[in-house]
Amino acid sequence: MIEQRLGCSIREYFEREGEERFRDVEESVIGQLTRRGAGVLSTGGGVILRPVNRQCLHQCCQVVYLNSSPDELFRRLRHDVNRPLLQVSDPLNRLRELHTMRDPLYRETAHFVVETGRPSVATLVSMIVMQLELAGVLPLNSQL
Numbered sequence: 585m586i587e588q589r590l591g592c593s594i595r596e597y598f599e600r601e602g603e604e605r606f607r608d609v610e611e612s613v614i615g616q617l618t619r620r621g622a623g624v625l626s627t628g629g630g631v632i633l634r635p636v637n638r639q640c641l642h643q644c645c646q647v648v649y650l651n652s653s654p655d656e657l658f659r660r661l662r663h664d665v666n667r668p669l670l671q672v673s674d675p676l677n678r679l680r681e682l683h684t685m686r687d688p689l690y691r692e693t694a695h696f697v698v699e700t701g702r703p704s705v706a707t708l709v710s711m712i713v714m715q716l717e718l719a720g721v722l723p724l725n726s727q728l
Contacts, residue, residue: 618644649694654679
């Protein structure tokens with residue numbers, strides 16, 4: 585949705601306008617999407633940097649923080665050239681720095697924390713559904 589609004593890729597916009605302008609657009613989109621109500625909202629990693637986003641997400645949504653270690657993220661993203669903040673000489677160290685800074689903010693925002701490790705997508709979805717069922721957010725034995 586952000587790329588639709590920007591009319592270009594996030595990476596292009598980031599390079600042209602900078603992170604602060606991107607975060608302004610991201611904040612606007614988060615506000616718009618959380619007012620809609622139902623659905624799944626998948627955010628970028630930096631969405632929690634702004635207090636207004638953390639507050640909006642926590643109050644309007646059931647936030648599930650999928651926590652991955654920096655090493656696991658590096659394994660998955662080491663060849664990804666579309667993530668502006670990882671286009672540095674030492675992306676693993678950058679991931680470690682970002683995780684250290686962002687992890688407490690995600691934990692503050694989240695209603696549920698799921699440690700991802702390396703499960704299959706189906707297993708991860710089952711873990712999330714189970715957390716939501718146990719909390720009474722979804723009826724027991726939900727089929728997503």
